[in-house]
Amino acid sequence: MDFDEIYDEYFDRVYYKILSSVKNPEDAEDIAQEVFISVYKNLHKFRADSKIYTWIYRIAINKTYDFFRKKKIDLELNEEILNIADNEDLNGSMIVEENLKKLSKEEREIVVLKDVYGYKLREISKMKDRNISTIKSIYYKALKSLEED
Numbered sequence: 001m002d003f004d005e006i007y008d009e010y011f012d013r014v015y016y017k018i019l020s021s022v023k024n025p026e027d028a029e030d031i032a033q034e035v036f037i038s039v040y041k042n043l044h045k046f047r048a049d050s051k052i053y054t055w056i057y058r059i060a061i062n063k064t065y066d067f068f069r070k071k072k073i074d075l076e077l078n079e080e081i082l083n084i085a086d087n088e089d090l091n092g093s094m095i096v097e098e099n100l101k102k103l104s105k106e107e108r109e110i111v112v113l114k115d116v117y118g119y120k121l122r123e124i125s126k127m128k129d130r131n132i133s134t135i136k137s138i139y140y141k142a143l144k145s146l147e148e149d
Contacts, residue, residue, distance in 0.1 A: 107142035
């Protein structure tokens with residue numbers, strides 16, 4: 001599959017996923033363009049051990065979080081993000097959606113950022129503009145809560 005085919009097949013799907021998070025068509029368009037620039041530059045690195053859409057979706061999520069981090073916008077995880085790539089396993093990270101729903105929005109955001117997207121707690125504290133100790137406390141409380149279930 002060449003880049004033009006990939007772009008034609010997945011651009012709209014990626015754009016609307018991004019739009020559901022950023023809520024602004026212009027920002028979604030910009031982020032989607034960045035995603036496909038990255039896809040174009042790194043297509044040779046794609047390993048066929050997962051579906052191409054899973055790989056593109058992961059890039060889209062990372063670009064969306066970069067956008068939020070740059071803008072210091074409160075992260076908003078919604079059902080679309082929790083439903084990771086149509087329930088496909090990303091890098092072995094599988095999350096039980098029902099357990100995540102039991103957490104508060106803030107706990108869920110921190111757990112997903114740390115355990116799914118691989119951000120360090122220090123990076124999350126900067127994104128959320130919160131003290132690192134507070135982020136650690138929320139994270140470990142959430143993990144404890146998940147272990148109890």
